[in-house]
Amino acid sequence: MLALTVVGALLPGVGLIVGGRRKLGTFVLAVSVALIGAGVYVGIARPTAVVALVVSPHKLLIVAVGLVLVGLGWVWVVVASHELVRPLTMKRVPRLAGALLVGVLSFAIALPTTAAVSAVLSQRDLIGAVFLPGVDSRSATRPTVNVRDPWANRPQLNVLLLGGDGGTDRTGIRTDSVMVASIDTHTGVTHLISLSRNWMRMPFPANSPLHKVYPDGFWDPSLGDVEQPEYYLDAMYENVPKAHPGILGPTDNEGADVLKESVGAAVGLPIDYYVQLSVQGFEKMIDALGGVTVNINYPVPIGGDYGLGPGTRGPRKPTGYLQPGPNQKLDGYRAMWFARGRYGLDDPSRQARQRCTIQALVHSANPATLVARYQQIAAAGKQMLRTDIPQELLPALVSLAVKMKHGAITNVDLDAAKNFPTGRDPNYRAIRELVQQALHPVSHPVSHPATTRHTSKPAPTQSLAQLCAYHPS
Structure with a gap:
């Protein structure tokens, strides 16, 4: 009887047939x-259907x-099967054992069902x-695309990655990290382009209303050729909307739209979306x-501030350092300082x-971790992310992310020593040329006594695997 109850739970319907x-x-x-x-077929033969499912709030509710309903029905089948196969003349102890078994089986069904519903x-x-x-x-800068085939005429997807936050020692938000991810929509190959936080004279496109206000870039000519922290790239998110509210039109995040226009003009790429x-x-x-696990090649400061701005109390030394070493496992606090530390x-x-x-973050997001910690990850994601990517584009973006997982990720070298030795007047024209050279290497004719041949000029890129390897200085 107990065996039939277990079989009826593992193969719903068998107990009813026997009963x-x-x-x-x-x-x-x-x-x-x-x-x-159906689940096996969709998972193997129709992965795009799974993608469309997990990014659709309406389908997820269904x-x-x-x-x-499946969980409740399964529990009912277990209870009903046990009642049908149980002998009417059972003694008290076997009856209690059967009831206990039914309770354990029902709990075994309810627990994963509840966890699955909670994750969904x-x-x-x-x-x-x-x-x-x-x-x-x-959004004042978001492109209009056909969500059914968004990459039809878009060989590159350019996403602006912004990192930063307010603090007790500053007013508003400073975008200390500004990066462009240019993704080949056919291969998933990704180029990362980092901009320095202290760049001045950040340009705007000629057709932008902000170009009329700042025809020579974002700076104050009346102050002369000196450092102007309130006109740095990292101050644009906060300061431009304050000075010219609504200049770009209706938007939910004017600071991000300002940076999309300006960063796009600086690197010579149309910025499609931002992720903050x-x-x-x-x-x-x-x-x-x-x-996350990273290689640390030199001491990285935790905290510290030079105290150069108005109203500051002077320099503040770091409270400690992340010490060099290979394969260092960092928690959230130390990983944040690994990414942001800059004192010295x-x-x-x-x-x-x-x-x-x-x-390191991409490598940490393995399937086992995602399943085990999904609720914490989702809760953190709500606090971590802000974007103008429309919900309708998510299926295509998830499919593109799968290509990125297998494609190379490279760093575009903008030649700091030559093109921006200081932040006052970066050579944006040279930077745009380097970006185009990295994304679209071209062949150049080379003279030869017998014939003329073409060689490809090397793109100024570096593999992230090489960049992030352990090579202490």
């Missing part, structure tokens, strides 16, 4: 087999309701909170993933560490 409810049992068994078969609802909450439908969000990361959310995301270091070194942090 005499043949038609009902056959129907339940057929439905169970059909559901399993899945959650379906899981609840967390995913739905995350998608709904971060990625708004196009009709419910406003907060420091607090970043720390929680790293902790939710169980930490230059911006190019910090930009390199930021790119290595992104690579």
